[in-house]
Amino acid sequence: MRLVVLDTETTGLSPLNGDFMVEIGAVEIDRRTITGRTFHHYLNPGRDIPEEVVRIHGISNEKVKDAPSFADIAPDFLEFIQGATLVIHNAAFDLAFIMNELRLHGFPGIDHVPVIDTLAYARRRHPHQRNSLDALCDRYGIDRGKRTLHGALLDSELLAEVYLAMTGGRQFSLTDGVPRQPAASFVQFPAQAGHRDEKAETAPLTRRRPLTISEEEQAAHRALLERIHRESGGRTIWLDAQAAAAREA
Numbered sequence: 001m002r003l004v005v006l007d008t009e010t011t012g013l014s015p016l017n018g019d020f021m022v023e024i025g026a027v028e029i030d031r032r033t034i035t036g037r038t039f040h041h042y043l044n045p046g047r048d049i050p051e052e053v054v055r056i057h058g059i060s061n062e063k064v065k066d067a068p069s070f071a072d073i074a075p076d077f078l079e080f081i082q083g084a085t086l087v088i089h090n091a092a093f094d095l096a097f098i099m100n101e102l103r104l105h106g107f108p109g110i111d112h113v114p115v116i117d118t119l120a121y122a123r124r125r126h127p128h129q130r131n132s133l134d135a136l137c138d139r140y141g142i143d144r145g146k147r148t149l150h151g152a153l154l155d156s157e158l159l160a161e162v163y164l165a166m167t168g169g170r171q172f173s174l175t176d177g178v179p180r181q182p183a184a185s186f187v188q189f190p191a192q193a194g195h196r197d198e199k200a201e202t203a204p205l206t207r208r209r210p211l212t213i214s215e216e217e218q219a220a221h222r223a224l225l226e227r228i229h230r231e232s233g234g235r236t237i238w239l240d241a242q243a244a245a246a247r248e249a
Contacts, residue, residue, distance in 0.1 A: 003029040003116075004039075004084040005163060007155040008094045009057040011049050015100035016190070020045035021070055022059045024098075025153030026080060027160045029087075032169075034160050039080040040153040042067040057150040071105040078108065085180055087163050089133055089155075091117035092186040099187050111184035118163055121178055125166060133158060140165035 005027045012019035021043050028037040042059065044067045054060050070077075088094050095115065102109060122131035126139070133155060137144045142161045146154065167178055229236045 002084045005087040005160040007152040023152040025156045027156040070101045085114040090119045114180040136162045
């Protein structure tokens with residue numbers, strides 16, 4: 001089975017807000033062996049990279065001013081991932097950027113490409129624990145000493161090691177039992193390209209199960225509010241608001 005472990009760095013958090021990729025990196029795994037084949041490019045996003053983002057990944061405007069655009073390297077990217085399952089940590093984030101830029105530049109979509117989200121898988125294997133890439137490297141004894149900043153190719157290499165460790169090491173098996181979903185199940189774009197669609201952005205929130213709060217949790221919350229009220233000398237405002245609402249009812 002051929003896998004492509006993938007990561008991106010971007011100008012910000014949302015392609016719907018005009019953010020684009022500044023780096024893409026990918027590592028090939030074939031029959032549970034990291035083959036050494038990679039795909040890596042810095043990308044000119046066609047817009048300024050905010051300074052606060054540069055502090056995270058170290059990729060400045062100067063660094064990418066002569067780099068190709070994603071449109072320039074998209075054909076090679078599509079060829080590299082052809083026939084593979086993508087392995088991505090927090091797949092919805094990276095796929096949103098890749099699929100958006102493919103769409104904007106008129107390239108074929110990757111809606112039906114199978115994807116493994118290692119963040120979702122790690123949360124299932126290690127509930128109530130930190131499951132960032134750094135935390136997983138530490139948990140599985142993978143050296144991340146070279147990682148001082150986020151970098152797409154380095155993070156892909158680390159994630160490839162993490163994936164193999166999480167799924168039983170390098171021993172070959174017919175199936176690793178890890179759920180795969182088509183890329184389209186992670187990302188849905190608004191019908192009108194280029195316009196912010198609040199329904200699209202909030203859709204993942206509305207699909208979450210409603211929170212349930214037990215009587216004990218409600219009682220503990222009320223006790224905490226009363227304690228804050230006492231210790232503040234009665235200067236809180238929420239009890240007054242509750243009383244006013246009760247009078248108006």
